Amino acid sequence: MSGEGAAVPLDLRLAAVALGAWLTAFGAVTAPGWFPVAVGAVLLVGALAVLLLVRRGARVVLVLTGCLLVLLSVALQHSRSTAGGVEDLAAARASGTFSATVTSDPRALPALHDGGPARVVLDARLTRVTARGRTSALAAPVTVFAAADGWRDVRWGDRVELGGRLGPADPGRRSVAVVSAGPLRATHRPRGPLRAAERLRAGLRDAVAPQPRDARGLLPGLVVGDTSGLPDDLEAAMKQVGLTHLTAVSGSNTTLVVGFCVLVASWLGCGRRARLLVAGVGLVGFVGLARPDPSVLRAAVMGGVALVGLAAGRPTRGVPVVAAAVVGLLVADPWLAREHGFVLSVLATTALVLFARPWADRLTAAGVPRVLAHALAVPVAAQAVCGPVVVLLQPSVNPVTIPANVLVAPAVAPATVIGLAATLLSPLWPAGAVVLAWPAGLCAQWIGLVARTGARLPTSLPVPAGAAGALVVGALTVLVLGAAAAAARFRRSGRRWLGFAVALLLVAALLVRCAPRWGGPAGPWPPPDWLVVGCDVGQGDAVVLRSGQRSAVLVDAGPDDLLVDGCLDRLGVRRLDAVVLTHFHADHVGGLAGALRGREVGRVLLSPLAVEPAARTVHRTLAREAGDAPVTGAVAGSTGSAGEVTWTVLGPGPSLADAAAPDSSQVNDSSVVLLARVRGVGVLLAGDLEREGQRQVLARLPGGTAVDVVKVAHHGSATQDRRFYARLRPRVAVVEVGAVNDYGHPAAATLDLLAATGARVLRTDTDGDVAVTGSAQDLRTVVRGPDPREADRRARYSSG
Known part of the structure; x- marks a missing residue:
């Protein structure tokens, strides 16, 4: 037929x-x-x-x-990759001197410890190693960890000389070793096309420099995948509403670039072969500009495939082309098989060539304008196919994702194409590039506005983590698409199809309601009668005491502003009646700006031992974000109250408050220690007290004091005093600790100590956000469960 x-x-x-x-x-x-x-x-x-x-x-x-x-x-x-014995050297953790070619731009990491230097991580290919008395020529892919000073300016393609120590890499990774690098000894910039590409990238950054913050950070990401200037809060918002694909070099980027090249060639009257040649040259040039690392090469192939599939006219013809591209990419780089980006790229391309066109045609036949039909069909097809995979990384569904993609779609192409034109113009006429970049920046600002607005909407729906979540999202997708198809048939075939559509939507709503109870985040969060919550902020402290319906007392702010802000948002806290910063270590004060931003602040209590430069940073943040809120030093013996929370300060003593040039243990023992009551529930918050500090607090503890909840000191380290916890005998012990840390927290001896007191132990590394609920007579605990959406961010602060 x-x-x-x-x-x-x-x-x-x-x-x-x-x-x-x-x-x-x-x-x-x-x-x-x-x-x-x-x-x-x-x-x-x-x-x-x-x-x-x-x-x-x-x-x-x-x-x-x-x-x-x-x-x-x-x-x-x-x-x-392993020639030259690099794996043996890595297993022995050998030190030496290395020559390497950088194969990625540096990515920022936090300091290993408070006051330590910022760090970066980057990929490189070792070409020569001198270690243990011999020199070997290599071609070994490695992951390099280094201090940011000197390394942050390294770029893709640079040849570097360095000293450092090798270590083994994780199985299944492209890298065969990791390098703990020392200072750079020499850097040799590449010549030819790579130097020209770097000059163009820098030209784009300079061209958008006068623009607002969102445009300045977002436009280079849209054009060439350069996210070095992307604000953290905008990055989080884009992730929440499903727009992060815009700042990664993807098949859509390459499709836009190649399509623009073909369009220009057509305007110039070029024939079919000439247009294909122009498209090929444009694609190769864009790969060089965006850096030919594996993700960009994958995007280039997939973008080309998408263009071929759409140009074929009949979408089923695109399936063999996509399959051939997958085989070719896996033969060239088998390690792509383990990358989520590769999975999503293949699925999105398949959706585009298989479903986008016929769905758009059906919408057009139903009376939807053709441009709008395609704008709807593309994100719907991509979301339908990619949703079950995305949920493995982020166990939630946000209905805003599709509308957000539809709203930003008209801005993506102009931003990319005009931004690319400004990039090419920047070396020849910098002032002209600045002018040309303004309309592209306006498009980027619109994308940022949509992302931030969508992220503020309470539409994110939790689903189970892992395979169960993928099944739930797959089922939801089938139900919603089935309801849409039934509704379309209702126009032609009568009421029964409308009833079928309504039934499918009701089943979908029931699935959304019940799904969180089957795994992932443990049911609706927060529990309505919560009293104390330990926020999962990685290796750091942030404890919230409920003082009112939408107000709280915050004790410490963790290491990261977005993590503590997210915890407070989930609890619905809009006012901080009091903020207590127990001591000036980064894992307790680093997130202060996020905690204060957009919230009223009643008062602030600080450790009397000011440790620079952290204390100076804290005071600047308070001046900027806390308005006229009074800031005082906590004094042992003082008392206070805020709403339904009362407290007594038990430490530190005056000797530590006056310490000059304190060491780390003295700073820990300078922690403000609060004995608080929340609706009659006794809570002791011990900061980072070590043994000596715990003994001093024990001496000040009023006789007959009942403690229901204790925030375990110093992330559950081994420096605990047994008599301290034997005297407190808490019913619940909360350990604020990162899932991965080099300190060995929480120590096995500390967990045994807590078990001996009979306390139920809640750990943020395994339980996520943890809550104590109910009343002194009916004390209960609820855990939210680890949230994979924030895993990468928490991991930044989980090593020491």
């Missing part, structure tokens, strides 16, 4: 090859040595030989051939 209305059957032959190659790559890169790869290769060759001899199973032969090519690629690349 043929004709215009005939359905085109799906060609899934290459799709099976792509799936087989993907599964092979996923398993092979976990143990990439020659032996397991050789065993797999022998089995595949044997199967191929049998199939060829019997002259059957041509499709299976094709699948096995793809798997064999991936296996050979893994073996060859791993052999090349």
Whole structure:
């Protein structure tokens, strides 16, 4: 059967090859040595030989051939990467001097400890190692950790000389070792195209420098994936509403660039072959500008595939092209199989070539204007296919995602194309580039406004973490799409389809309501009768005492402004009746600006031991964000109240308050210690007290004091006094600690000590945000569960 209305059957032959190659790559890169790869290769060759001899199973032969090519690629690349004995040196943690080529821009990391230098992480390829008396030539991909000073200005393609120490890398990663780097000894800038690309990137940053903060940070990300200036709060907002794909170089970027090149070539009267040549040159040039790292190369291939698929006119023809691109990319770089970005890129491209056009055509046939139909069909198709995978990284569904993508869609293309034009103009006429960048910046500001507005809406719906969440989101997607299809049929076929659509939507609503109870964040948060909440802020402290319906007392602010702000937002806290900063270590005061921003502040209590430069930063933040709120030093023996919270200050004593040049232990023992009561529930907050500080507080503890909840001192470190907790005998012990930390917190001995008191132990590393609820007579605990959406941010503050 043929004709215009005939359905085109799906060609899934290459799709099976792509799936087989993907599964092979996923398993092979976990143990990439020659032996397991050789065993797999022998089995595949044997199967191929049998199939060829019997002259059957041509499709299976094709699948096995793809798997064999991936296996050979893994073996060859791993052999090349580990030549020179780099894995043995890494296992022995050998120190030496290295030559390397940088293969990514530096990414910021927090300091290892309070007052320490800022750090960066970047990817590089070691080319020479001198260690243990010999020099080896290498081609080993590594991950480099270094102090930011000197390294923050390193760029992709630089050749560097450095000293440092090797360490083993995690299995399954592209890097075969990690390098703890010392100061840079020499840097050699690349010449030719790479230097020109860096000059263009810098030109774009200079061109947007006069613009508002959101445009200044967002436009380079939209154009070339440069997110170095993207504000943290805007980045978080974009993540929450599903717009982060705009700041990563993706297939849509390359499609826009190539499409623009083709359009210009058409205006110039170029023929078909000339247009293809112009498109190819434009694509290669854009890859060089955006840096040819694996993610950009993947985006370039997928963007080209999307363009070919859309140009084919019949979307099913795009499936073999996507599958071929997947096989080619996995043979070139098998480690892509383990990257979420690769999964999402393939799914989004498949959605675009398979569903976007027919769905847009149906919307157009239903009377929707064609431009709006395509603007709706593209994000809906992408969300429908990618949603179950996205939830593995972020266990929630936000209905704002699709409207947000529709609203920003008209601004993305002008921002990208005009921004690219400003980039190309910047070396020739910087002033003209500044003028040209303004309309692109306005588009970027609109995108930022949509992201921030959407993030403020209380529309994020929690779903179970892991595979259960993926199943829930998949089911929701099917139900909502089914309801939409039924509603469309209602216009032509009567009321029963309307009833079917309503039934599907009701089932979807029931699924959303019940899903959080099946896993992930533990039910609705916060519990309505919460009294004390320990916020999960990584390796740091932030404890909230409820003083009113929408007010609280905050004790410490954690290391990160967005993490503590998010915790307070979830609790609905709009006023801080009091803020207590127990001492001036970064993991207790670093998030102060986020805690204060947008909230009224009643009063502030500080540790009397001012430690610079943290104390100076805290006072600047208070002057900027806390208005006229009184700021006083806490004095042992003083009392206070705020709403339903009362407190007595038990420490520090005057000797520590006057200490000159204190060491870290003295700063910990200078912690403000509060004995508080929240609706009759006794709470002791011990800051980072060590043994000596705990003994001094124990001596000041009023006789007969009942403590229901204790915030365990110093993240559960081993420096605890047994008599301190034996005297308190809390019913609940809250340990504020990061999921990964080099300090060994919480110590096993401390957990045993707490167990001996009979306390129920709540840990933010395993339980996420934790809450004590109810009353002194009916004390209960509720945990929210770790939130994978914030895992990367918390991990920045979980090592020491």
